[in-house]
Amino acid sequence: MKFTLNWLKEHLDTTASLDDVVETLTRVGLEVEGVENPGAKLAAFRVAKVLTAERHPQADKLQVLTVDTGEGPPLQVVCGAPNARAGLVGVLGLPGAVVPANGMVLKVAAVRGVESNGMMCSTRELELGDDHDGIIELPADAPVGTPYPDYAGLNDAVIDVAITPNRQDCMGVRGIARDLAAAGLGTLKPLKVDPVPTSGAGPEVRIEAPEGCPAYFGQTVSGVTNGASPDWMQRRLKAIGQRPISALVDITNYVMIDLGRPLHVYDKAKLSGALVVRKARAGEQVLALNEKTYTLDDSVTVIADAEGVHDIGGIMGGENTGVSEATTDVVIECAFFDPDHIAKTGQKLNLTSDARSRFERGVDPAFLEDGIAIAARYVVDLCGGSASEVTRAGQAPTEPRSTLYDPDLAATLGGLVVPPDRQKAILESLGFLVDPSWNVTVPSWRRDVDGPADLVEEVIRIEGIDKVPSTPLDRIPGVARPTATPEQKLERKLRRTAAARGLNEAVTWSFISEKEATPFGGGAWSLANPISEDLKVMRPSLLPGLLAAAERNVKRGASGIRLFEIGRRYLADRERLTLGVVLAGDRSARGWQGGKAQRFGAYDAKAEALALLEAAGAPVANLQVMGEAGEVYHPGQSATLRLGPKTVLAAFGMVHPSVLKAFDLDGDVAAVEIYLDALPARRGTGFMRPAYTPPALQAVTRDFAFLVPAELAAGDLVRTVKGADKAMIVDARLFDIFTGTGVPEGQKSLAVEVTLQPGEKSFTDAELKGVADKVVAAAAKLGASLRS
Secondary structure (H helix, E strand, O other), rough: OOEEHHHHHEEEEOOOHHHHHHHHHHOOOOOEEEEEEEOHOOOEEEEEEEEEEEEEOOOOEEEEEEEOOOOOEEEEEEOOOOOOOOOEEEEEEEOOOOOOOOOEEOOOEEEOOOOOOOEEEEOOOOOOOOOOOOOOOOOOOHHHOHHHHHHOOOOOOEEEEOOOOOOOOOOOOHHHHHHHOOOOEEEEEEOOOOOOOEEOOOOOOOEEEOOOOOOOEEEEEOOOOHHHHHHHHHHHHOOOOOOOOHHHHHHHHHHHHHHHOOOOOEEEHHHOOOEEEEOOOOOOOOOOOOOEEEEEOOOEEEEEOOOOEEOOOOOOOEHOOOOOOOEEEEEEEEEEEEHHHHHHHHHHHHHOOOHHHOOOOOOOOHHHHHHHHHHHHHHHHHHOOEEEEEEEEEOOOOOEEEEEEOOOHHHHOOOOOOOOOHHHHHHHHOOEEEEOEEEEEEEEOOOOOOOOOHHHHHHHHHHHHOOOOOOOOOOOOOOOOOOOHHHHHHHHHHHHHHHHOOOEOOOOOOEEEEEEEEHOOOOOOOOOOOOHHOOOEOOOOHHHHHHHHHHHHHOOOOOOEEEEEEEEOOOOOOOOEEEEEEEEEEEEEOOOOOOOOOOOOOOHHHHHHHHHHHHHHOOOOOOOOOOOOOOOOOEEEEEEEOOOEEEEEEEEEEEEEEHHOOOOOOOOOOEEEEEEEHHOOOOOOOOOOOOOOOOOOOEEEEEEEEEOOOOOOHHHHHHHOOOHHHHOOEEEEEEEEOOOOOOOOEEEEEEEEEEOOOOOOOOOOOOOOOHHHHHHHHHHOOOEEOOO
């Protein structure tokens, strides 16, 4: 919501400075996003008069002007504008000025051999409009030498305020002025409503869909002349980014921003019969003012006549009935549209507008009479004509709402003691009515106030939330009990472990687009009212967000990407806590020894998975590497880590090329998904380390080389060997794989190192032979035999 300081003072009688206004706005909960003075960038441009204009000796389309700047001798300026002539008063940019449109710094320069001391400017060059056919022409009596921002009234600071969805009353300048007045920054001026004289019957209107539009007012103004709006109105609209179009259109925009009351005007000559508020018929289409055609269904409230639909109610008017310079008779629309219907229609059509942003928040339902009276007064004063009676259809929901309030709640709920008289004054300054029994009537423009807690919020924000003292909670005697849950402790430990391993934590949206969800099987949950189409589906995996983050980093020149995230994925049955990792780009940079940059591979992903699982307390030594990890991963370069055949703790490997293509990623990308909800429950002391009890005797190692079928997984052999004698064997690991000379075709040689740990006494030869026999026998069950 943008407005200028002088515009604000049309409603607020105050001597406060700009800094005071900005500070107070933030203090009462209206966050100021920015303040800009549009005249500051034009300070070096001034009103100047062309004294003489002669053809350039070296160019037919250029002229050499003598320009009076109001001080000092006239300057020579070369100009190519077709309207440059002697006697013209325009805007001159002096040397050193920066042209806003292109950033060019003006300087004394020779143009085709003739010295030029600045530039006569067009409106487009000063970013004051789109006209570039010639230089600006000012009235002949414009004061030469005056800085142009002072002459044009551009030194009016523009304030940009972020309006939260609950503050529909502040979607107009008057509502913001009301808050500032309540905060003690001045006095709210009375709203001037001066109805125009009326005669004759108003337009025929009726409502057939009151659930979407409970009330609809219409008034005809005949004999209007639709020219340009006055300079003061155009300046204010331009200052806040609105493009002036014509007086009739500018009036509706001005009233909407000034008073928070959206309006619409129809060219009466383009209407056929009565204006009817109804539901659209399935398949009906309307060409909106944004020059786009929308196909409607029966959930959309429209304004139509005998010919068809002309307006998407409360959101945007139609091109076919819009006003133009030829318009002589208009119908002014002032209606109340249901906020829920407006929001749903806007989402369905993916159509936004200033009117929608106000109606879906909820405009003042009691402001229909004054709203149409103010609009008609502007139309008659600026465009002429005579007004008809107002036609009223339906009834706006204006029933007064009230709630009992206890002034003590300001202290118990808000933490600030405010005297009752002061609370009463605050509420009344905001438009609330407070009777002696503290029954508070809510003003019609405050749809968001629904109970005593809301009244406390109003009191505290106006009194000053910065005045609320910081009061610590009472400390419980003794040692405080732990409050973190086992899940929270697990997340903390995994974050520390991942960071220590060089991974960077990412926080991505829980919502993704349907396109991003498709490679992962699609989302089980879709939002009915998403912020945008890119945030519509609840993520079925953490990898889409991490891959999108990797893609953004790659495009910004990152060479090695190591990202992780702990969050929830959303499946059909429930949400599941998951840890995701993405490794992309270079694992190590190229070095002076001549080595090339190394890329991440599937074993890098496996290493991260095992390290993080170990930190999570999973029995890593008992895990089985099994099968492919799914369609998201590359076949033959991925696997799962399981506790038994059914309990999958993690998936890891290289991401499938088709998935990478969907995320616009090139090269190899490794990924890990650890399903934290599948981890076995921890017992005992949680993450506390066990007591250090080193064995008294030295461990013994024995090596075994087996010939096994080529298709046998090495992990299966190692696991079998380790379980051959659980009492004596404490570890087993693969240290060599060999195929070639001496190894029969269809087989491979796997060498396993077995570690045995004696207890109270050293092993005897017989005990060692017994363990070796058990190892060989266990391996034989897998088709393995000792290699001779």
